Amino acid sequence: MKKHDLIILGAGLSGLSTAMHHKGDYLILEKDERPGGLTRTEDIEGFLFNHTGHWLHLRDPRVTKLVNDLLPGQMVTVERKAAVYSNGVFTLYPFQANLYGLPKEVLRECLQGAVSAAIKRASGDYDQPANFLEYAKLHFGEGIARHFIVPYNTKLWGVSPAEVTAEWTQRFVPIPDIGQIVDGALGMSKEAMGYNASFLYPAEGGIETLAKAMFDRLDQDKARMNSAPxxxxxNGGFITLNGxxxxxxKLVSSLALPDLVNLTVDAPDRIRKASALLRCSPLRYVNVALDVPTPLHGNHWIYLPESKYPFYRVGSASNAVPALAPPGKSSLYVELANDSIASKDDIISSLTEFLIETGSIQSAKQVLFTAFREHPWGYVIFDDNCANARQEIIDFYADKGVLSIGRYGGWTYNSMEDAIIDGINAASRI
Ligand SMILES: Cc1cc2nc3c(=O)[nH]c(=O)nc-3n(C[C@H](O)[C@H](O)[C@H](O)COP(=O)(O)OP(=O)(O)OC[C@H]3O[C@@H](n4cnc5c(N)ncnc54)[C@H](O)[C@@H]3O)c2cc1C
Structure with a gap:
């Protein structure tokens, strides 16, 4: 039996980062033909598509240094341009801090709800929210919850926010205070809110450029593509690969937790039962090429909370970085609602209608091609079972010398930076 100090499963950012930071022997195994995982970029007729967004937001100086070392002078900084489309009008993102422009009756409902919620919070006379729905009502009020938070997140996960805990929201859902909500309702917002107000992106080659640069730093003899155990x-401390x-x-795995459990021949029943409790919505999106240079009024992405659209967000990577599409053309990624039962034809005609109605294109002929994509793992559903089941599984593996890391190995909602940090932490634990 061949022996390795460390085997790493998966060459996404967390696996690559583990290998880069580990000071010793390792073998990294990736089931696909090239590294990068979710950050791979697809080239279709000169249009470069990512798995939807993939904008790099850096907060940790270690990751900033790593990116600067790997890609000196090759990243561009982009100031976010994002909007919400609802009630037939565009408003700025985030919805809750930019109500200006909404029809008066919607604006009134949102503002009255926000004021009532602020009074309730100030009184201290309320129970801690038991789920994301209650959290949204407490922090934003009934109106904002009804017009954006609830419908948008229901489309994203395919389940009601009442089934989701508020665990992940602190970092990703900006909470304006009542003064900021009023300013936003009057069109007087002073600052862009939220964790993604600006971002970095490779000037050339799509986001995969980052994973490629990380992979190039590795000892290529220690990496095997097209290799899934x-x-x-x-208990035996081994994997089987090609028999x-x-x-x-030690083993570091960035496989989705349920996949890791399925792979494990000697996982006890309690771990299989815990794994069966984990829920995740799949990722479904459409890559679209357009024969126009700057769709979506130049926005990088648009949120669509209303159920009449079978998609919840439409983004244009080439609006942020024009090199991602051939000159004079542009690309879109269209993220499909997980509760949508619309057929592919219905989705494309709804999209075309939306693009014509909002002035991005004049006719369906300007849609050059569309390509549907699916990925089994999209957004972890943080329901009541999630935290305990995840912890039980992760602890079980850690006891056996197996660290489960990354977005789906850690069974979490994280960013590329977090995945890189997971690798740094795993290497240091080893
Ligand atoms: C829709 C979407 C949009 C996102 N947008 C952004 C964004 O704008 N900004 C941002 O910072 N982050 C974004 N992220 C998050 C980011 O993609 C992840 O945090 C990061 O890429 C996760 O890396 P990972 O290594 O943990 O997982 P993965 O990239 O999933 O890597 C796991 C790897 O394991 C491999 N693998 C699977 N099974 C096996 C097996 N049996 N054997 C061997 N290998 C296997 C896979 O092929 C893959 O390469 C987004 C995520 C999603 C889903």
Whole structure:
């Protein structure tokens, strides 16, 4: 049996970062033909598409330094341009801080709700929110919850926010105070809110440029593509690959937790039961090429909370970085609602209608091609079972020398930066 100090499963950002930061022998195995995971970029007829967004937001100086070292002078900084389309009008993102422009009756409902919620919070006379729906009502009020937070998030996950805990919201959902909500309703917002007010992006090659640069730093003899193990024995400390046993001292896995459990031949029943409780919505989106240079009024992405659209967000990577599309043309990514039952034809005609109605294109002929994509893992559903089940599984593996990391290995909602930090932390724990 061949022995390795460390085997890393998955060459997405978390696996690549583990390998880069590990000071010793390792073998990294990736089931696809090239590294990058969710950050791979697809080239269709000169249009470069990511798995939807993939804008780099950096907060940790270690990751900033890493990116600067890997891609010196090759990143551009982009100031976010994002909007919401509802009730037939565009408003600025985030909805809750930019109500200006909404029809008067909607604006009144949102403002009255926000004021009532602020009074309630100030009184201290309320129960802690038991789920994301209650959290949204408490922090934004009934109107904002009804017109944006609830319908948008229901489309994203395919389940009601009442089924989701408020666990992930602190970082990703900006909370304006009542003064900011009033300013936003009057069109007087002073600052862009939220974690993604500006972002970095490679000037050339799409976001995969980052994963490629990380991979190039690795010892290529220690990496195998098209390599997914058939099984894992945590008690035996080995995996099987092409029928051969490879043993390890430590294993770092960035596989989705349920996939890791399925791979494990000696996982106990309690771990299989915990795994069965984990829920995640799949990722479904459409890559679209347009024969116009700057759709969506130049916005990088638009949120669409209303159920009449089978998609919840439409973005244009080439609006942010024009090199992602051929000259004079542009690209869109259209993120499909997880509760949508619309057929592909219906989705495309609804999209075309939306683009014509809002002035992005004049006719359906300007849609050059569309390509539907699916990925089994999209957004972890943080329901009541999630935290305990996830912890039980992760602790079980950690006891056996197996660290489960990354977006789906850690079973979380995270960013590319977090995935890189997961790798740094895993290497340091080893
Ligand atoms: C729709 C969407 C949009 C996003 N947008 C942004 C954004 O704008 N900004 C941002 O910072 N982050 C964004 N993210 C988050 C970002 O993509 C992730 O945090 C990061 O890419 C996760 O990296 P990872 O290594 O944890 O996982 P992954 O990229 O999923 O890597 C796991 C790897 O394991 C491989 N693998 C799977 N099974 C096996 C097996 N059995 N054997 C071997 N290998 C296997 C996979 O092929 C893959 O390469 C977005 C995520 C999604 C879903």
């Amino acid at each position: 058939e099984s894992l024995s945590v 051969q046993k490879l043993s390890f001292d």
